[in-house]
Amino acid sequence: MRKFLRPQCRESAEKKIMTRHLSMIRAIYRITANASRPNFSSGRQMTPNAELYNPSTEYADKLVTRIGQTPAWIAKRIGVTDRRIRYILDGSRTVKGVTSPIQMTYTEQFALECLVAEAKAKNK
Numbered sequence: 001m002r003k004f005l006r007p008q009c010r011e012s013a014e015k016k017i018m019t020r021h022l023s024m025i026r027a028i029y030r031i032t033a034n035a036s037r038p039n040f041s042s043g044r045q046m047t048p049n050a051e052l053y054n055p056s057t058e059y060a061d062k063l064v065t066r067i068g069q070t071p072a073w074i075a076k077r078i079g080v081t082d083r084r085i086r087y088i089l090d091g092s093r094t095v096k097g098v099t100s101p102i103q104m105t106y107t108e109q110f111a112l113e114c115l116v117a118e119a120k121a122k123n124k
Contacts, residue, residue, distance in 0.1 A: 023079035024078065024079040024080065024107050024108070024111065025107070026079065027077060027078045027079035027111060046113070046114055046117055048106075048110050050106050053106045053109060054109065055103035055104055055105075055106075055109070056103075057088070057089065057090070057091035059109075060088050060089055060104050060109075060112070061089055063109075063112040063113065063115075063116055064085075064089065064112070066116045066119065066120075067112070067115045067116055067119050068119055069115075069119075071085040071086065071089065072085075074112070074115065077111075077115060078108060078111035078112065078115070079111075080108065087102040088102060088103070088104045088108065090102070091103075
């Protein structure tokens with residue numbers, strides 16, 4: 001993709017991607033600042049482990065349900081758009097008649113899992 005874009009467009013696209021990922025990483029740091037305390041039901045710290053990556057739509061829906069908030073609220077907390085959450089829950093997106101599969105990234109999964117742990121701790 002890089003070689004097909006004009007230099008100024010390529011820089012703009014790369015900047016948008018980096019900005020999005022940085023906002024997600026900042027959101028995870030905010031969430032894990034609270035979630036890393038060992039007072040959750042398992043008694044263990046929340047630490048990332050990519051071996052537990054499960055990009056399925058069903059798992060994403062289960063996490064969103066367990067958080068108990070609206071997708072818009074969740075999207076704001078983890079640093080993604082409402083549309084991105086909808087795409088993850090639907091499992092695909094259609095643009096100009098072309099349907100593309102959509103999966104959540106491990107970063108998004110971990111952020112959702114942290115929100116689930118936080119919701120669980122608040123309900124105790």
